Structure formats: C-alpha cells, structure tokens
Amino acid sequence: MSSEPQVEFKVLFMGPFRGGKTSILEKYLYGKPPRDHVASMGTEVFHKKIISNDIVVGINFWDMPGQDRTPSLSAQLVRESQAVILVFDLSDKKSFEECSKWKQALDTKLEKVPVFLLGNKVDLVASQKMSALKRDMKEFCSRNSSKNPIVTYFMVSALSDDKVLTESLQQIIEHLLTMSNPASSRNNDSIPIGQERPSREKSCKCS
Template identity: 35%
Template structure:
C-alpha cells in the first residue's frame, strides 16, 4: 500500500492564530503567549483515516506582508490549504481576498481549501459574524468552520475533513486513470482486430 504524505499549508494574516492551531493539533498544547511565526516552520503528524495512515506535513507561514515572497515557493506541492482569519480582527477577514488571489496565482488548481474563523471563544470581542465567514466560503466554494485553538473547538474536525477530502480526490483520480486506461486498451484492441480482419481479407482475395 502506498505511503501517503500530504503537504498542508497554513496562510492568513499575522496574529490570526495559525501557529496556535497547529500546536493544538500536533502537540495538543496552547499558550496565550505564542509568538507569531517570522518565516516558515512545519510540524508532522501521522493520522489514520478510512484505514489509511497519512503523514501530514503542516507548514506554518508568516502572515506579515514582508514575508509573502518567502511563502510563495511553499504553495508548490501543497495538497491542502488552511486559510485562517481572526473573528476579533476585521482586517484579517478583509484581507482574505488577497490571500485567495495568492492561492489562485501560486497553488495548484487541484489544491483543496478550507476557511477557518479562529478565536470563536472570544465572543465578547467578536467583530466578524459567523454568517460573514460562511458567505465568503460559499463565494469561493470551500468549506468553513469556526475554531478555537484555546478551547480546542473544531481543530481536529478541520484537519480530518480536509485530509479526508484529499483522500477522496486521490481515489477519484486513480479511478479516472484506470477508466481511461481501460478505454485505451479497448480502443487498441478494436484497432488490432480491425487490422487483423483487413489482413485476412487481403490474403483471401
């Protein structure tokens, strides 16, 4: 059985909680003093979905504008992208359009995406409604969840759903390849049969 390695890339504004989400998922820890990432870092976690073991390479990118150029090469090879904004920071939400453009320009057309509205535990400080997040997700045709790294809300679910979707993509791709191969075999067999009949007719004549 093939060994599966999925590269997942986190993007979004600095301070949205990307690093905290990754640490919660990979190490089951949270620190309110977590320092925003200033470059590129990654964690590895192996999980099992539908009887398949999948190694996740989870890449954490800095959200600051000056680090965008560093992040661009890391879009290559990404099978899943987790786009994060902070529900208590409207600017991080408004900047989603810029991040989506970056995805369109630098990532594969086949990459799976999910949108996370993080820090949903901070209801008193919320400035972006759930409905607004859902609307953006619908606009781009991607799944949406509100999460809290602090209270571990929907963190596992986000990774599970994204990984499962990638697995389904791979399965569909393989089925499609097999179907195309079967069609090609059928075409070549028919062509060979036709050549054989033509040769037999020529010799008989």
C-alpha cells in the same frame, strides 16, 4: 505494519498576521495551550500520521508566517500542495478583510487546490455576532472560489475548544483522503495514530 507513511499530503497553513496558525497546530498536534504571541520568522513544517484503510498517511502542515502587509507567496514554497487552510482572527475585522489578499495571492500560484477557511478565536466573539460572522464567511467563500475552490469554513478556538478544533482538522484530512481515493467515504477508518476517533459535528458548507 510499518509506521512510515505510504501516502503523504502537503497542506499549507496561511493567513494574516496574528491569526493563530501556529497555536492551532500546536494545540491539535501536541495539546499545547496558545503561547503569548511571537511572530513566526519563517515557514515551519509540522507532521501528523494517521491510519486509513490500513494505510499509513502522513500529513505535512506547512505553517507559513503571517505578514502585516500584502502577502507574497513563493511558487517554490506552495507547489505540490494538496490543500490550503486560510486562518484568520474572528475577533478582528481587519484580519478577516485581509483574507481576500491572501486568497488572491494564492490564486496567482496555484489552481484547483481545495481551500478551507478557518476562523480562530471564536471564544472572543460575542454570541450576538455569530450569525453575522457565519453569513460573512459564507459570502466570502462564494465570492472567492473561482480558481481554488473554498470547500467549507469552520469557527474554532485554539484556547478553549479542543473537540471542535480536532474535528474540523480531521474533516479536512478526510476530504484529502476522499480526493486521493474516490472510492473512500467520510466513514473510512481514518484516525490519528495513537488516538481514538473523535465524535463528529456538522461543518458549515459554503455552497
């Protein structure tokens, strides 16, 4: 079988400044620990290949720079995206509040594209605050799903929890595969090339 992708997806990674987008991608793709924060100066594309039902699938993650101001998205940059992952810092209330601006900016450029809310740095959140955070994230999904639906939300850590991070992103990839082929299911044989299938945990649905 050729290792060249037969199907490709474009996934936008976007969100407020210091949310940890690049750290999440580098941990998921390369196993690298988070670096000291260095602001991304431009969009960087990361690539991932998996095999699904004997088809090589390419996932292109577009890591968009965070902005410490009202986001402005280029229509040319976001077009032909099949999914959006909206990343924020769970330990920073302002970061979560700014997600609304990012979702509004996205809704002016795209329509009917699935969005996934990804809260990073869960390792910095006190256990007594977890229930309130989950409630707030679920409410955010419900309030902001009119044009581009927010499918679900995840709470991850690019620093301390490889398993949950890997499974969260794998569930997003499987959602894309199901959308592109309705006959497929969540139990399809989709695994990263060169890796074993991770075990599963429940995700948090927004509905």
